[in-house]
Amino acid sequence: MGFQPPAGPRCRVITDNDYCGDPDGLVQLVHQLLSPSADLRAVIGSHLVTGPERPTADLSYERVTEVLSLMGREVPAYAGSNVSLADPQTPRPSAGAEAIVAEAMRTDTGLPLYVTLGGGLTELASAYLMEPRIADRLTAIWIGGPEYPGLAAPPPDTPGVEYNLNIDLIAAQVVFASPIPLWQVPRNAYRQTMAGMAELAAYVRPAGKIGAYLYDSLCEVGARLAPAGLNLGETYLLGDSPLVLLSTLRSNFHPDTSSSRHVLRPAPRITEDGGYEDRPEGRPIRVYTDLDVRLMLQDFYAKLTLQARNVRR
Template sequence: MDMISVEPRCSVIIDNDWAGDPDGLVALAHHALSPANRIVAVTSSLTNPMFGPPEGKAEAGARLAGKLLGVMKVKVPGGVHAGPDTGFTGTPRSNPAAHAIVDAAAGEGLPLVLVCAGPLTNVADALLLEPAVASALTLAWVGGAAGEEEEYNQYTDAAAADFVLGNPELAVWQFPAETYRQLAAPVTELDLAFREGGPAGAWLWEHFNSLEVPDFVKFGPLWRLGDSAPLIVTGLDGAGSAYEESGSRRRTYTSVDSRLIVADFVAKLRLQQYT
Protein backbone atom coordinates (compact mmCIF):
# COMPACT_ATOMS: atom_id res chain seq x y z
CA MET A 1 0.00 0.00 0.00
CA ASP A 2 1.49 3.34 -1.06
CA MET A 3 1.78 6.25 1.35
CA ILE A 4 -0.75 9.07 1.03
CA SER A 5 0.85 11.63 -1.27
CA VAL A 6 2.04 14.92 0.26
CA GLU A 7 3.42 17.70 -1.93
CA PRO A 8 6.62 19.48 -0.81
CA ARG A 9 5.91 23.05 0.28
CA CYS A 10 9.38 24.29 1.17
CA SER A 11 13.07 23.48 1.10
CA VAL A 12 15.05 23.59 4.32
CA ILE A 13 18.62 24.09 5.43
CA ILE A 14 19.05 22.54 8.88
CA ASP A 15 21.65 24.13 11.19
CA ASN A 16 22.29 22.89 14.72
CA ASP A 17 24.94 22.14 17.33
CA TRP A 18 24.54 18.41 16.69
CA ALA A 19 27.19 17.45 19.26
CA GLY A 20 25.14 19.07 22.05
CA ASP A 21 21.67 18.17 23.29
CA PRO A 22 20.31 15.23 21.22
CA ASP A 23 16.88 16.77 20.64
CA GLY A 24 18.47 18.32 17.56
CA LEU A 25 19.01 14.87 16.05
CA VAL A 26 15.33 14.02 16.69
CA ALA A 27 14.40 17.19 14.80
CA LEU A 28 16.75 16.25 11.95
CA ALA A 29 15.17 12.79 11.69
CA HIS A 30 11.70 14.37 11.76
CA HIS A 31 12.56 16.78 8.94
CA ALA A 32 14.09 13.91 6.93
CA LEU A 33 10.86 11.93 7.33
CA SER A 34 8.60 14.85 6.34
CA PRO A 35 7.59 14.96 2.66
CA ALA A 36 6.24 18.51 3.04
CA ASN A 37 9.79 19.78 3.26
CA ARG A 38 12.97 18.89 1.37
CA ILE A 39 16.38 19.09 3.06
CA VAL A 40 18.88 20.79 0.74
CA ALA A 41 21.82 21.23 3.16
CA VAL A 42 22.81 20.47 6.75
CA THR A 43 25.29 22.56 8.72
CA SER A 44 26.89 22.01 12.11
CA SER A 45 27.74 24.77 14.60
CA LEU A 46 29.86 25.14 17.69
CA THR A 47 28.62 23.92 21.06
CA ASN A 48 28.49 25.73 24.36
CA PRO A 49 31.46 24.99 26.69
CA MET A 50 29.01 23.29 29.09
CA PHE A 51 29.39 20.25 26.80
CA GLY A 52 33.16 20.30 27.19
CA PRO A 53 35.93 22.02 25.22
CA PRO A 54 34.39 23.24 21.94
CA GLU A 55 37.39 22.34 19.77
CA GLY A 56 36.33 19.74 17.23
CA LYS A 57 32.69 19.72 18.31
CA ALA A 58 31.31 21.27 15.11
CA GLU A 59 33.06 18.58 13.06
CA ALA A 60 31.91 15.88 15.48
CA GLY A 61 28.36 17.19 15.15
CA ALA A 62 28.58 17.05 11.36
CA ARG A 63 29.67 13.41 11.61
CA LEU A 64 26.69 12.60 13.86
CA ALA A 65 24.22 14.28 11.50
CA GLY A 66 25.80 12.50 8.54
CA LYS A 67 25.59 9.12 10.27
CA LEU A 68 21.91 9.57 11.07
CA LEU A 69 21.08 10.60 7.50
CA GLY A 70 23.10 7.64 6.25
CA VAL A 71 21.15 5.24 8.44
CA MET A 72 17.94 6.76 7.06
CA LYS A 73 19.28 6.56 3.48
CA VAL A 74 18.54 10.23 2.97
CA LYS A 75 20.71 12.06 0.46
CA VAL A 76 21.15 15.80 0.96
CA PRO A 77 22.04 17.65 -2.27
CA GLY A 78 24.15 20.27 -0.50
CA GLY A 79 25.82 17.79 1.85
CA VAL A 80 26.64 18.06 5.56
CA HIS A 81 29.20 20.70 6.56
CA ALA A 82 30.83 21.90 9.76
CA GLY A 83 31.31 25.51 10.75
CA PRO A 84 34.00 26.94 13.05
CA ASP A 85 34.41 26.08 16.74
CA THR A 86 34.69 29.76 17.65
CA GLY A 87 32.02 32.44 17.81
CA PHE A 88 31.21 35.13 15.27
CA THR A 89 34.08 37.57 14.77
CA GLY A 90 32.40 40.23 12.63
CA THR A 91 34.93 39.77 9.85
CA PRO A 92 34.42 37.57 6.78
CA ARG A 93 35.80 34.06 7.18
CA SER A 94 35.55 31.21 4.75
CA ASN A 95 34.11 28.01 6.19
CA PRO A 96 32.21 25.09 4.65
CA ALA A 97 28.98 25.66 6.61
CA ALA A 98 28.65 29.30 5.60
CA HIS A 99 29.39 28.46 1.97
CA ALA A 100 26.78 25.66 2.04
CA ILE A 101 24.14 28.16 3.22
CA VAL A 102 25.14 30.67 0.54
CA ASP A 103 25.05 28.00 -2.18
CA ALA A 104 21.65 26.66 -1.09
CA ALA A 105 20.18 30.16 -1.00
CA ALA A 106 21.31 30.76 -4.58
CA GLY A 107 19.77 27.67 -6.09
CA GLU A 108 16.28 27.10 -4.72
CA GLY A 109 12.88 27.17 -6.41
CA LEU A 110 10.64 26.31 -3.46
CA PRO A 111 10.43 28.78 -0.57
CA LEU A 112 13.60 28.28 1.47
CA VAL A 113 13.62 28.11 5.27
CA LEU A 114 16.86 28.04 7.25
CA VAL A 115 15.98 26.14 10.42
CA CYS A 116 18.52 26.98 13.13
CA ALA A 117 18.10 25.42 16.57
CA GLY A 118 21.49 26.39 17.94
CA PRO A 119 23.75 29.43 18.01
CA LEU A 120 23.49 31.65 14.94
CA THR A 121 27.21 31.54 14.14
CA ASN A 122 26.96 29.86 10.73
CA VAL A 123 24.02 32.07 9.75
CA ALA A 124 25.96 35.21 10.66
CA ASP A 125 29.03 34.07 8.71
CA ALA A 126 26.87 33.32 5.65
CA LEU A 127 25.20 36.74 5.77
CA LEU A 128 28.59 38.41 6.06
CA LEU A 129 29.96 36.44 3.10
CA GLU A 130 26.91 37.09 0.91
CA PRO A 131 24.40 39.74 2.09
CA ALA A 132 21.90 38.64 -0.60
CA VAL A 133 21.21 35.53 1.50
CA ALA A 134 18.99 37.70 3.72
CA SER A 135 16.38 38.19 1.01
CA ALA A 136 16.59 34.62 -0.33
CA LEU A 137 15.29 32.73 2.70
CA THR A 138 13.39 32.84 5.96
CA LEU A 139 15.18 32.07 9.22
CA ALA A 140 13.24 29.87 11.65
CA TRP A 141 15.25 30.22 14.86
CA VAL A 142 14.83 28.28 18.07
CA GLY A 143 16.33 30.75 20.51
CA GLY A 144 16.10 33.91 22.54
CA ALA A 145 13.79 34.68 25.43
CA ALA A 146 11.60 37.46 26.76
CA GLY A 147 12.88 39.80 29.42
CA GLU A 148 16.37 39.50 30.85
CA GLU A 149 16.66 35.71 30.84
CA GLU A 150 19.80 34.26 29.30
CA GLU A 151 18.84 31.64 26.72
CA TYR A 152 21.29 28.94 25.64
CA ASN A 153 21.24 29.40 21.85
CA GLN A 154 21.51 33.17 22.17
CA TYR A 155 24.24 33.47 24.80
CA THR A 156 26.38 30.71 23.21
CA ASP A 157 27.17 33.30 20.52
CA ALA A 158 25.55 36.59 21.45
CA ALA A 159 27.50 38.53 18.80
CA ALA A 160 26.10 36.30 16.05
CA ALA A 161 22.56 36.68 17.39
CA ASP A 162 22.87 40.48 17.46
CA PHE A 163 24.23 40.56 13.91
CA VAL A 164 21.63 38.22 12.43
CA LEU A 165 18.57 39.62 14.20
CA GLY A 166 19.71 43.14 13.42
CA ASN A 167 19.49 42.54 9.66
CA PRO A 168 16.34 44.34 8.43
CA GLU A 169 16.28 42.39 5.14
CA LEU A 170 15.99 39.00 6.86
CA ALA A 171 12.59 37.43 7.53
CA VAL A 172 12.68 35.74 10.95
CA TRP A 173 10.27 33.29 12.56
CA GLN A 174 11.45 33.08 16.15
CA PHE A 175 10.59 30.31 18.60
CA PRO A 176 11.77 31.72 21.95
CA ALA A 177 12.37 29.74 25.13
CA GLU A 178 8.86 30.36 26.41
CA THR A 179 7.52 28.63 23.29
CA TYR A 180 9.98 25.86 22.54
CA ARG A 181 9.87 24.65 26.15
CA GLN A 182 6.22 23.81 25.61
CA LEU A 183 7.35 20.95 23.38
CA ALA A 184 7.93 17.83 25.47
CA ALA A 185 7.38 14.09 25.14
CA PRO A 186 7.15 11.42 27.85
CA VAL A 187 10.40 9.46 27.99
CA THR A 188 8.30 6.27 27.80
CA GLU A 189 6.72 7.41 24.51
CA LEU A 190 10.11 8.24 23.01
CA ASP A 191 11.60 4.95 24.21
CA LEU A 192 8.78 2.98 22.59
CA ALA A 193 8.94 5.07 19.41
CA PHE A 194 12.68 4.44 19.07
CA ARG A 195 12.31 0.70 19.71
CA GLU A 196 9.59 0.43 17.05
CA GLY A 197 11.15 2.94 14.66
CA GLY A 198 13.35 0.76 12.48
CA PRO A 199 17.04 1.56 11.86
CA ALA A 200 16.65 5.29 12.54
CA GLY A 201 14.84 4.62 15.81
CA ALA A 202 17.49 2.13 16.87
CA TRP A 203 20.25 4.64 16.09
CA LEU A 204 18.51 7.39 18.08
CA TRP A 205 17.82 5.00 20.99
CA GLU A 206 21.49 4.03 21.16
CA HIS A 207 22.60 7.66 20.96
CA PHE A 208 20.24 8.75 23.74
CA ASN A 209 21.29 5.89 26.00
CA SER A 210 25.01 6.43 25.50
CA LEU A 211 24.84 10.22 25.82
CA GLU A 212 27.51 11.90 27.92
CA VAL A 213 25.99 14.88 29.71
CA PRO A 214 27.21 17.28 32.40
CA ASP A 215 26.79 16.02 35.97
CA PHE A 216 24.17 18.65 36.74
CA VAL A 217 21.82 17.31 34.03
CA LYS A 218 19.29 14.96 35.63
CA PHE A 219 16.76 13.16 33.45
CA GLY A 220 13.11 13.17 34.46
CA PRO A 221 9.96 11.60 33.02
CA LEU A 222 9.74 14.17 30.20
CA TRP A 223 12.22 14.96 27.43
CA ARG A 224 12.17 18.45 25.98
CA LEU A 225 12.15 18.44 22.19
CA GLY A 226 12.41 22.18 21.69
CA ASP A 227 14.49 21.88 18.52
CA SER A 228 11.47 20.30 16.80
CA ALA A 229 9.31 23.42 17.22
CA PRO A 230 9.89 24.70 13.64
CA LEU A 231 8.40 21.46 12.26
CA ILE A 232 5.05 23.13 12.86
CA VAL A 233 5.80 25.51 9.96
CA THR A 234 8.06 23.40 7.73
CA GLY A 235 6.50 19.94 7.89
CA LEU A 236 2.99 20.58 9.24
CA ASP A 237 1.49 23.67 7.56
CA GLY A 238 1.54 25.80 10.72
CA ALA A 239 -1.51 24.09 12.23
CA GLY A 240 -1.90 24.50 15.97
CA SER A 241 0.48 27.44 16.26
CA ALA A 242 0.07 31.10 17.12
CA TYR A 243 2.40 34.03 16.63
CA GLU A 244 2.74 37.78 17.03
CA GLU A 245 4.02 39.95 14.20
CA SER A 246 6.54 42.75 14.48
CA GLY A 247 6.60 44.51 11.14
CA SER A 248 6.19 42.62 7.89
CA ARG A 249 9.21 40.33 8.24
CA ARG A 250 9.25 39.21 11.87
CA ARG A 251 7.13 36.68 13.73
CA THR A 252 7.48 35.50 17.31
CA TYR A 253 5.71 32.20 17.85
CA THR A 254 3.88 32.13 21.18
CA SER A 255 2.53 28.57 21.06
CA VAL A 256 2.97 25.33 19.17
CA ASP A 257 0.90 22.16 19.29
CA SER A 258 3.25 19.82 21.14
CA ARG A 259 0.99 16.79 20.73
CA LEU A 260 0.68 17.30 16.98
CA ILE A 261 4.45 17.50 16.50
CA VAL A 262 5.29 14.53 18.72
CA ALA A 263 2.50 12.34 17.31
CA ASP A 264 3.62 13.15 13.76
CA PHE A 265 7.23 12.20 14.56
CA VAL A 266 6.27 8.93 16.24
CA ALA A 267 3.98 7.93 13.36
CA LYS A 268 6.55 8.79 10.68
CA LEU A 269 9.26 6.87 12.53
CA ARG A 270 7.08 3.76 12.70
CA LEU A 271 5.91 4.09 9.08
CA GLN A 272 9.47 3.67 7.79
CA GLN A 273 8.97 -0.10 7.81
CA TYR A 274 6.31 0.27 5.08
CA THR A 275 8.40 2.38 2.70
Protein backbone atom coordinates in the same frame (compact mmCIF):
# COMPACT_ATOMS: atom_id res chain seq x y z
CA MET B 1 5.69 4.03 2.23
CA GLY B 2 4.07 6.90 4.02
CA PHE B 3 2.01 9.62 2.41
CA GLN B 4 3.67 11.40 -0.50
CA PRO B 5 2.30 14.82 -1.55
CA PRO B 6 1.02 14.41 -5.13
CA ALA B 7 2.39 17.82 -6.13
CA GLY B 8 5.80 17.24 -4.54
CA PRO B 9 7.66 19.48 -2.09
CA ARG B 10 6.27 22.89 -1.16
CA CYS B 11 9.49 24.38 0.22
CA ARG B 12 13.25 24.02 0.47
CA VAL B 13 14.96 23.57 3.83
CA ILE B 14 18.52 23.94 5.05
CA THR B 15 18.83 22.73 8.62
CA ASP B 16 21.67 23.93 10.85
CA ASN B 17 22.14 22.53 14.36
CA ASP B 18 24.69 21.64 17.03
CA TYR B 19 24.13 17.95 16.42
CA CYS B 20 26.86 16.81 18.81
CA GLY B 21 25.11 18.47 21.74
CA ASP B 22 21.63 17.76 23.11
CA PRO B 23 20.25 14.85 21.03
CA ASP B 24 16.93 16.62 20.51
CA GLY B 25 18.68 17.96 17.42
CA LEU B 26 19.08 14.42 16.11
CA VAL B 27 15.33 13.85 16.58
CA GLN B 28 14.66 17.03 14.61
CA LEU B 29 16.99 15.91 11.82
CA VAL B 30 15.34 12.50 11.46
CA HIS B 31 11.88 14.10 11.45
CA GLN B 32 12.99 16.50 8.72
CA LEU B 33 14.45 13.66 6.66
CA LEU B 34 11.11 11.81 6.88
CA SER B 35 9.04 14.81 5.72
CA PRO B 36 8.42 14.72 1.96
CA SER B 37 6.79 18.12 1.58
CA ALA B 38 10.20 19.76 2.16
CA ASP B 39 13.14 19.43 -0.20
CA LEU B 40 16.04 19.11 2.26
CA ARG B 41 18.88 20.85 0.46
CA ALA B 42 21.63 20.73 3.09
CA VAL B 43 22.40 19.75 6.67
CA ILE B 44 24.94 21.86 8.56
CA GLY B 45 26.67 20.70 11.73
CA SER B 46 27.40 23.76 13.86
CA HIS B 47 29.46 24.37 16.98
CA LEU B 48 28.58 24.37 20.65
CA VAL B 49 29.48 27.10 23.12
CA THR B 50 32.96 25.65 23.67
CA GLY B 51 36.01 27.07 21.91
CA PRO B 52 38.35 25.92 19.13
CA GLU B 53 40.18 23.50 21.42
CA ARG B 54 37.16 21.22 20.87
CA PRO B 55 36.12 21.29 17.20
CA THR B 56 32.44 20.73 17.87
CA ALA B 57 31.21 21.68 14.39
CA ASP B 58 33.29 18.82 13.04
CA LEU B 59 31.77 16.52 15.68
CA SER B 60 28.29 17.70 14.69
CA TYR B 61 29.08 16.92 11.06
CA GLU B 62 30.12 13.40 12.10
CA ARG B 63 26.79 12.91 13.89
CA VAL B 64 24.96 14.02 10.75
CA THR B 65 26.81 11.46 8.64
CA GLU B 66 25.94 8.74 11.18
CA VAL B 67 22.23 9.56 10.90
CA LEU B 68 22.30 9.72 7.11
CA SER B 69 24.08 6.35 7.00
CA LEU B 70 21.59 4.71 9.36
CA MET B 71 18.71 5.98 7.23
CA GLY B 72 20.33 5.19 3.89
CA ARG B 73 19.93 8.78 2.75
CA GLU B 74 22.17 10.98 0.64
CA VAL B 75 21.78 14.65 1.51
CA PRO B 76 24.59 17.21 1.21
CA ALA B 77 26.15 17.69 4.66
CA TYR B 78 28.59 20.38 5.73
CA ALA B 79 30.49 21.49 8.80
CA GLY B 80 30.14 25.02 10.05
CA SER B 81 32.74 27.13 11.77
CA ASN B 82 34.20 25.74 14.99
CA VAL B 83 34.26 29.23 16.53
CA SER B 84 31.89 32.16 17.00
CA LEU B 85 32.07 35.54 15.28
CA ALA B 86 34.81 37.81 16.61
CA ASP B 87 32.97 41.01 15.66
CA PRO B 88 29.75 42.04 13.86
CA GLN B 89 31.49 42.89 10.57
CA THR B 90 33.64 39.82 9.91
CA PRO B 91 32.17 36.47 8.82
CA ARG B 92 33.55 33.07 9.73
CA PRO B 93 33.71 31.44 6.30
CA SER B 94 32.82 27.75 6.35
CA ALA B 95 31.38 25.11 4.07
CA GLY B 96 28.08 25.53 5.91
CA ALA B 97 27.90 29.29 5.38
CA GLU B 98 28.82 28.89 1.73
CA ALA B 99 26.05 26.31 1.29
CA ILE B 100 23.48 28.80 2.63
CA VAL B 101 24.67 31.46 0.17
CA ALA B 102 24.67 29.07 -2.78
CA GLU B 103 21.14 27.78 -2.10
CA ALA B 104 19.70 31.22 -1.38
CA MET B 105 21.10 32.67 -4.60
CA ARG B 106 19.60 30.02 -6.87
CA THR B 107 17.41 31.36 -9.66
CA ASP B 108 16.11 28.06 -11.03
CA THR B 109 13.36 27.42 -8.46
CA GLY B 110 10.40 29.27 -7.00
CA LEU B 111 10.13 27.15 -3.85
CA PRO B 112 10.55 29.25 -0.69
CA LEU B 113 13.69 28.58 1.33
CA TYR B 114 13.68 28.10 5.10
CA VAL B 115 16.95 28.03 7.01
CA THR B 116 16.15 26.32 10.29
CA LEU B 117 18.54 26.79 13.19
CA GLY B 118 18.53 24.79 16.41
CA GLY B 119 21.76 26.12 17.92
CA GLY B 120 23.80 29.26 17.36
CA LEU B 121 23.50 31.64 14.43
CA THR B 122 27.14 31.66 13.29
CA GLU B 123 26.55 30.22 9.83
CA LEU B 124 23.53 32.36 8.99
CA ALA B 125 25.23 35.55 10.19
CA SER B 126 28.38 34.66 8.28
CA ALA B 127 26.41 33.89 5.12
CA TYR B 128 24.68 37.28 5.38
CA LEU B 129 27.96 39.12 5.94
CA MET B 130 29.46 37.28 2.96
CA GLU B 131 26.46 37.97 0.68
CA PRO B 132 23.86 40.46 2.00
CA ARG B 133 21.53 39.75 -0.94
CA ILE B 134 20.43 36.50 0.72
CA ALA B 135 18.36 38.55 3.18
CA ASP B 136 15.28 38.69 0.95
CA ARG B 137 15.73 35.17 -0.43
CA LEU B 138 15.11 33.06 2.68
CA THR B 139 13.25 32.89 5.98
CA ALA B 140 15.19 32.01 9.13
CA ILE B 141 13.53 29.94 11.87
CA TRP B 142 15.51 29.97 15.11
CA ILE B 143 15.13 28.07 18.36
CA GLY B 144 16.65 30.40 20.91
CA GLY B 145 16.59 33.53 22.99
CA PRO B 146 15.08 34.28 26.39
CA GLU B 147 11.49 35.13 27.22
CA TYR B 148 10.14 38.53 26.13
CA PRO B 149 9.00 40.73 29.01
CA GLY B 150 5.23 40.82 29.04
CA LEU B 151 4.89 37.55 27.12
CA ALA B 152 6.35 35.00 29.53
CA ALA B 153 8.45 34.73 32.65
CA PRO B 154 11.75 32.82 32.66
CA PRO B 155 11.87 29.50 34.50
CA PRO B 156 13.27 29.62 38.02
CA ASP B 157 17.00 29.34 38.59
CA THR B 158 18.07 30.30 35.06
CA PRO B 159 21.09 32.57 35.51
CA GLY B 160 23.12 33.71 32.55
CA VAL B 161 22.39 33.94 28.84
CA GLU B 162 19.92 31.57 27.17
CA TYR B 163 21.91 28.63 25.83
CA ASN B 164 21.50 28.93 22.05
CA LEU B 165 21.98 32.68 22.21
CA ASN B 166 25.12 32.18 24.25
CA ILE B 167 26.66 29.95 21.57
CA ASP B 168 27.27 33.06 19.46
CA LEU B 169 25.81 36.26 20.86
CA ILE B 170 27.49 38.43 18.23
CA ALA B 171 25.95 36.36 15.43
CA ALA B 172 22.53 36.86 17.00
CA GLN B 173 23.16 40.61 17.13
CA VAL B 174 23.97 40.52 13.40
CA VAL B 175 20.87 38.53 12.45
CA PHE B 176 18.47 40.58 14.59
CA ALA B 177 19.85 43.82 13.12
CA SER B 178 19.66 42.48 9.54
CA PRO B 179 16.63 42.55 7.21
CA ILE B 180 16.41 38.70 7.17
CA PRO B 181 12.81 37.54 7.80
CA LEU B 182 12.96 35.84 11.21
CA TRP B 183 10.63 33.47 13.06
CA GLN B 184 11.86 33.07 16.62
CA VAL B 185 10.96 30.28 19.04
CA PRO B 186 12.17 31.61 22.40
CA ARG B 187 12.71 29.54 25.52
CA ASN B 188 9.14 29.75 26.84
CA ALA B 189 7.88 28.29 23.55
CA TYR B 190 10.46 25.56 22.97
CA ARG B 191 10.01 24.36 26.57
CA GLN B 192 6.44 23.34 25.60
CA THR B 193 7.76 20.50 23.44
CA MET B 194 7.69 17.90 26.19
CA ALA B 195 7.61 14.17 25.37
CA GLY B 196 7.29 11.39 27.93
CA MET B 197 10.07 8.82 28.02
CA ALA B 198 7.35 6.15 28.05
CA GLU B 199 5.96 7.35 24.71
CA LEU B 200 9.48 7.57 23.31
CA ALA B 201 10.07 3.97 24.44
CA ALA B 202 6.79 2.89 22.84
CA TYR B 203 7.03 4.75 19.53
CA VAL B 204 10.68 5.60 18.88
CA ARG B 205 12.78 2.76 20.31
CA PRO B 206 11.04 -0.02 18.26
CA ALA B 207 11.41 1.88 14.97
CA GLY B 208 14.44 0.08 13.59
CA LYS B 209 18.07 1.07 13.91
CA ILE B 210 17.44 4.79 13.72
CA GLY B 211 14.72 4.61 16.37
CA ALA B 212 16.98 2.73 18.76
CA TYR B 213 19.80 5.17 18.02
CA LEU B 214 17.61 8.16 18.91
CA TYR B 215 16.14 6.59 22.02
CA ASP B 216 19.52 5.45 23.33
CA SER B 217 20.95 8.93 22.67
CA LEU B 218 18.18 10.54 24.72
CA CYS B 219 18.52 8.03 27.56
CA GLU B 220 22.27 8.53 27.70
CA VAL B 221 21.80 12.17 28.72
CA GLY B 222 19.92 11.29 31.90
CA ALA B 223 22.33 8.45 32.72
CA ARG B 224 25.33 10.75 32.27
CA LEU B 225 23.92 13.56 34.40
CA ALA B 226 22.50 11.44 37.24
CA PRO B 227 25.86 10.91 39.02
CA ALA B 228 26.24 14.70 39.15
CA GLY B 229 22.95 14.95 41.05
CA LEU B 230 20.74 16.10 38.16
CA ASN B 231 17.50 14.10 37.93
CA LEU B 232 15.77 14.55 34.56
CA GLY B 233 12.67 12.62 35.60
CA GLU B 234 10.59 10.87 32.94
CA THR B 235 10.17 13.55 30.30
CA TYR B 236 12.41 15.01 27.60
CA LEU B 237 12.17 18.38 25.86
CA LEU B 238 12.37 17.89 22.09
CA GLY B 239 13.05 21.59 21.80
CA ASP B 240 14.43 21.57 18.25
CA SER B 241 11.48 19.77 16.66
CA PRO B 242 9.48 23.00 16.14
CA LEU B 243 11.88 23.63 13.24
CA VAL B 244 10.05 20.87 11.34
CA LEU B 245 6.63 21.92 12.58
CA LEU B 246 7.01 25.53 11.42
CA SER B 247 8.91 25.01 8.17
CA THR B 248 7.24 21.88 6.88
CA LEU B 249 3.99 20.92 8.67
CA ARG B 250 2.06 23.97 7.55
CA SER B 251 -1.64 24.15 6.68
CA ASN B 252 -2.78 22.68 3.37
CA PHE B 253 -4.79 25.62 1.97
CA HIS B 254 -3.12 29.01 2.41
CA PRO B 255 0.08 27.44 3.81
CA ASP B 256 1.13 28.90 7.12
CA THR B 257 1.81 27.89 10.70
CA SER B 258 -1.88 28.19 11.46
CA SER B 259 -2.02 25.62 14.28
CA SER B 260 0.65 27.45 16.28
CA ARG B 261 0.43 30.99 17.59
CA HIS B 262 2.80 33.92 17.31
CA VAL B 263 2.94 37.65 17.84
CA LEU B 264 4.64 40.23 15.64
CA ARG B 265 7.21 42.43 17.35
CA PRO B 266 9.85 44.85 16.09
CA ALA B 267 13.17 43.02 16.11
CA PRO B 268 14.93 44.11 19.30
CA ARG B 269 18.61 44.70 19.86
CA ILE B 270 20.39 41.82 21.54
CA THR B 271 22.25 43.30 24.49
CA GLU B 272 25.68 42.23 25.70
CA ASP B 273 24.12 40.43 28.67
CA GLY B 274 21.78 38.43 26.42
CA GLY B 275 18.63 40.47 26.93
CA TYR B 276 16.41 42.47 24.60
CA GLU B 277 16.44 46.22 24.08
CA ASP B 278 13.39 47.69 22.36
CA ARG B 279 14.04 48.95 18.84
CA PRO B 280 10.80 50.40 17.45
CA GLU B 281 12.33 50.80 13.99
CA GLY B 282 13.22 47.11 13.81
CA ARG B 283 11.55 45.01 11.11
CA PRO B 284 8.62 42.87 12.30
CA ILE B 285 9.63 39.37 13.36
CA ARG B 286 7.43 36.46 14.41
CA VAL B 287 7.82 35.45 18.05
CA TYR B 288 6.09 32.13 18.70
CA THR B 289 4.15 31.78 21.93
CA ASP B 290 2.23 28.48 21.50
CA LEU B 291 3.20 25.45 19.44
CA ASP B 292 1.11 22.59 18.05
CA VAL B 293 2.95 19.90 19.99
CA ARG B 294 0.29 17.28 19.19
CA LEU B 295 0.84 17.55 15.45
CA MET B 296 4.61 17.76 15.86
CA LEU B 297 5.02 14.63 17.99
CA GLN B 298 2.33 12.44 16.42
CA ASP B 299 3.57 13.22 12.92
CA PHE B 300 7.10 12.24 13.98
CA TYR B 301 6.01 8.97 15.64
CA ALA B 302 3.85 8.00 12.67
CA LYS B 303 6.54 8.70 10.08
CA LEU B 304 9.15 6.83 12.09
CA THR B 305 6.83 3.81 12.44
CA LEU B 306 6.01 3.78 8.72
CA GLN B 307 9.71 4.09 7.86
CA ALA B 308 10.52 1.07 10.03
CA ARG B 309 7.76 -1.01 8.44
CA ASN B 310 9.00 -0.13 4.98
CA VAL B 311 12.59 -1.11 5.88
CA ARG B 312 11.46 -4.49 7.24
CA ARG B 313 9.69 -5.44 3.99
